[in-house]
Amino acid sequence: MTDGPDLSPPRLSLHVPEPAVRPGGQPDFSNVKIPNAGSVPRPAVDVSPEDIRDLAFSIIRVLNRDGEAVGPWAGLLTDAELLEGLRNMLKLRAFDARMLMAQRQGKTSFYMQHLGEEAVSCAFRKALEKGDMNFPTYRQAGLLIADGYPMVEMMNQIFSNEADPLHGRQLPVMYSSREHGFFTISGNLSTQYVQAVGWAMASAIRNDSRIAAAWIGDGSTAESDFHSALVFASTYKAPVILNIVNNQWAISTFQGIARGGAGTFAARGLGFGIPSLRVDGNDYLAVHAVAKWAAERARRNLGPTLIEYVTYRVGAHSTSDDPSAYRPKTESEAWPLGDPVLRLKKHLILRGVWSEERHVQAEAEILDEVLEAQREAESHGTLHSGGKPSVRDIFEGVYADMPPHVRRQRQKAGY
Amino acid sequence: MARMTMIEAVRSAMDVSMERDETVVVFGEDVGYFGGVFRCTQGLQAKYGKTRCFDTPISESGIVGAAIGMAAYGLKPCVEIQFADYMYPAYDQITQEAARIRYRSAGDFTCPMVIRMPTGGGIFGGQTHSQSPEALFTHVCGLKVVVPSNPYDAKGLLISAIEDPDPVIFLEPKRLYNGPFDGHHERPVTPWSKHELGDVPDGHFTIPIGKAEIRRPGEAVTVIAYGTMVHVALAAVEETGIDAEVIDLRSLLPLDLDTIAQSVRKTGRCVVVHEATLTSGYGAEVAALIQEHCFYSLESPVLRVTGWDTPYPHAQEWDYFPGPARVGRALQDVMEG
Numbered sequence: 001m002t003d004g005p006d007l008s009p010p011r012l013s014l015h016v017p018e019p020a021v022r023p024g025g026q027p028d029f030s031n032v033k034i035p036n037a038g039s040v041p042r043p044a045v046d047v048s049p050e051d052i053r054d055l056a057f058s059i060i061r062v063l064n065r066d067g068e069a070v071g072p073w074a075g076l077l078t079d080a081e082l083l084e085g086l087r088n089m090l091k092l093r094a095f096d097a098r099m100l101m102a103q104r105q106g107k108t109s110f111y112m113q114h115l116g117e118e119a120v121s122c123a124f125r126k127a128l129e130k131g132d133m134n135f136p137t138y139r140q141a142g143l144l145i146a147d148g149y150p151m152v153e154m155m156n157q158i159f160s161n162e163a164d165p166l167h168g169r170q171l172p173v174m175y176s177s178r179e180h181g182f183f184t185i186s187g188n189l190s191t192q193y194v195q196a197v198g199w200a201m202a203s204a205i206r207n208d209s210r211i212a213a214a215w216i217g218d219g220s221t222a223e224s225d226f227h228s229a230l231v232f233a234s235t236y237k238a239p240v241i242l243n244i245v246n247n248q249w250a251i252s253t254f255q256g257i258a259r260g261g262a263g264t265f266a267a268r269g270l271g272f273g274i275p276s277l278r279v280d281g282n283d284y285l286a287v288h289a290v291a292k293w294a295a296e297r298a299r300r301n302l303g304p305t306l307i308e309y310v311t312y313r314v315g316a317h318s319t320s321d322d323p324s325a326y327r328p329k330t331e332s333e334a335w336p337l338g339d340p341v342l343r344l345k346k347h348l349i350l351r352g353v354w355s356e357e358r359h360v361q362a363e364a365e366i367l368d369e370v371l372e373a374q375r376e377a378e379s380h381g382t383l384h385s386g387g388k389p390s391v392r393d394i395f396e397g398v399y400a401d402m403p404p405h406v407r408r409q410r411q412k413a414g415y
Numbered sequence: 416m417a418r419m420t421m422i423e424a425v426r427s428a429m430d431v432s433m434e435r436d437e438t439v440v441v442f443g444e445d446v447g448y449f450g451g452v453f454r455c456t457q458g459l460q461a462k463y464g465k466t467r468c469f470d471t472p473i474s475e476s477g478i479v480g481a482a483i484g485m486a487a488y489g490l491k492p493c494v495e496i497q498f499a500d501y502m503y504p505a506y507d508q509i510t511q512e513a514a515r516i517r518y519r520s521a522g523d524f525t526c527p528m529v530i531r532m533p534t535g536g537g538i539f540g541g542q543t544h545s546q547s548p549e550a551l552f553t554h555v556c557g558l559k560v561v562v563p564s565n566p567y568d569a570k571g572l573l574i575s576a577i578e579d580p581d582p583v584i585f586l587e588p589k590r591l592y593n594g595p596f597d598g599h600h601e602r603p604v605t606p607w608s609k610h611e612l613g614d615v616p617d618g619h620f621t622i623p624i625g626k627a628e629i630r631r632p633g634e635a636v637t638v639i640a641y642g643t644m645v646h647v648a649l650a651a652v653e654e655t656g657i658d659a660e661v662i663d664l665r666s667l668l669p670l671d672l673d674t675i676a677q678s679v680r681k682t683g684r685c686v687v688v689h690e691a692t693l694t695s696g697y698g699a700e701v702a703a704l705i706q707e708h709c710f711y712s713l714e715s716p717v718l719r720v721t722g723w724d725t726p727y728p729h730a731q732e733w734d735y736f737p738g739p740a741r742v743g744r745a746l747q748d749v750m751e752g
């Protein structure tokens with residue numbers, strides 16, 4: 001036989017994932033499969049993880065196209081609570097817009113916004129209790145806003161002024177507030193995911209009733225600390241909610257690079273035996289309902305839950321970024337899950353508790369509130385003018401008691 | 416010759432290396448399509464394809480670990496860590512693995528690779544975009560550590576690093592990317608296009624790793640610096656009018672002890688300058704070597720000017736940064752000492 005089977009090994013080639021489109025292309029989200037609102041079941045909180053594997057590949061949604069709240073995850077929030085949710089999202093959006101402007105005016109060095117992702121942190125906060133602890137990333141300021149943390153304090157931090165609660169030490173938006181269940185933010189990605197698990201373990205060790213929430217972006221799930229967190233949470237059944245905010249992008253890198261072949265980020269939890277759910281991150285009601293489900297599991301000592309919020313980063317990664325270099329300019333308009341503010345507004349109008357006029361009026365009131373806070377914050381200074389934190393603050397707080405060598409250096413600096 | 420910024424020089428070094436040697440691969444976070452957050456790899460994916468220049472998941476341990484595997488196979492990875500402040504997840508791979516593969520396998524396996532990372536402050540980056548971790552690498556046996564202070568050196572040293580048979584940590588002072596920043600943050604920085612060291616050959620050339628360069632000859636005192644601090648030291652010398660000899664180390668490991676010792680024996684005085692924190696910093700190593708090798712020539716104690724022993728603050732950046740005033744004061748002190 002002359003033409004027998006070819007025994008030479010096949011040639012290998014490297015697979016490098018690519019997003020569906022690049023700048024200049026037509027935005028295309030046809031690969032994002034979106035189930036109908038109300039179509040995903042709501043299991044009992046003590047369900048066995050094997051029985052809900054498909055929830056890691058679906059999307060839990062409550063608000064339908066017409067603005068109705070439908071299905072088994074609906075009905076948890078009163079109209080008053082929903083109106084407050086809308087206000088919180090509007091506040092976060094107005095706050096972001098003003099702080100972006102302040103950055104352009106040189107009042108701060110840097111800013112990171114939430115545009116399109118407001119529902120995730122605003123609704124989540126309402127599923128927790130006082131005393132619970134979030135380990136947030138830089139894109140969850142809604143946790144503070146929704147908990148009533150004063151905007152002026154946030155601005156003082158952003159402006160690094162004399163009233164900055166963090167004494168000018170931290171990059172803008174890296175807030176910290178124990179009182180509001182908001183752990184000090186690290187600039188190093190994913191490190192805090194496993195710390196949240198440790199906090200939750202501590203609560204269990206002390207037979208406490210408080211729970212923790214870990215936060216991470218799609219891109220950062222690639223870090224080892226993410227996987228350490230999952231194994232610790234799984235082994236010790238820690239009372240923690242493991243949140244992944246999949247806003248489709250990690251600076252210029254599309255989510256497919258971090259996700260690899262897994263299909264979804266929620267699927268990461270399955271191998272660890274952690275109940276894992278995917279939720280419409282632009283649906284205030286769905287975010288709240290799923291978070292509430294996970295919080296109840298944690299509080300009943302049933303262990304961790306992993307939640308992937310499917311959303312979209314409408315704005316630039318930060319004020320140092322220009323997304324037009326790596327994704328089509330109109331991509332956010334094509335995003336199929338819409339705008340979280342508009343969707344909740346539509347729902348409330350449909351319920352007869354809100355109107356276009358009241359919305360416009362609320363926006364104006366909120367802008368006034370933000371401007372008032374900004375005026376007060378600016379009276380304490382901005383990054384390059386007015387009141388500043390002291391040079392002493394460089395040296396304080398490295399240790400509880402200042403060691404002699406740091407004291408010598410402080411004196412050398414003239415303070 | 417072309418006028419290049421330090422970003423362009425770094426890019427050109429990778430371009431020339433990838434062109435000459437198809438085993439050179441470049442990867443890191445945002446490095447492929449976008450070309451890096453500082454744009455150092457811009458155009459390389461378009462030119463060499465996405466299997467030679469690509470985006471990675473956000474996992475520094477993954478980036479370096481994978482690079483070690485590729486190096487073991489026979490490739491020459493030149494990887495980017497987005498900021499030096501983010502290298503810590505990779506520290507295990509760098510120090511326990513890359514640095515020791517040759518030694519522990521008796522040369523059976525080697526690890527020719529480059530890990531590039533932007534370092535230093537001056538951009539209001541706060542504690543996680545400003546660090547200078549060079550001493551954490553020079554303390555590790557098996558690594559080479561290089562810090563260029565200008566586009567010309569950056570290109571020649573990076574090509575040498577890529578061609579080196581051992582792992583090289585290549586620290587890029589980010590505040591120098593666009594010009595020779597001398598610490599006078601209130602003035603606009605002169606662009607590299609107006610500086611003679613912004614003149615960089617287009618093609619292949621190398622600068623040997625381990626050779627310091629005297630940036631300003633002088634008789635009164637030796638100033639030892641690297642990276643951004645070279646330009647700060649030059650400014651301080653000019654402003655104090657002290658006839659100092661300014662040495663740009665360029666390579667911290669291996670170190671050009673001959674150039675240092677020769678200079679200190681001549682001047683009898685020495686100030687070591689770095690932006691990193693003082694305690695157990697690289698300046699301690701230099702000072703120790705000087706007392707070992709130049710003790711009988713010293714007329715005053717060796718002084719160090721460095722960042723304070725605290726995390727890098729955001730708002731008080733310029734009170735932290737060891738600028739020309741602080742260096743100038745040390746020059747005066749060492750002259751009186």
Ligand SMILES: Cc1ncc(C[n+]2csc(CCOP(=O)(O)OP(=O)(O)O)c2C)c(N)n1
Nearest residue numbers: 139187188189217218219220249250251501
């Ligand atoms: C350890 C570490 N590596 C790299 C970075 C630089 N960096 C900051 S944000 C970011 C992208 C994160 O993307 P993602 O996790 O999706 O969060 P998103 O910004 O989309 O909310 C990168 C690479 C960092 N801060 N820390």
Ligand SMILES: [Mg+2]
Nearest residue numbers: 217218249250
């Ligand atoms: Mg993201």
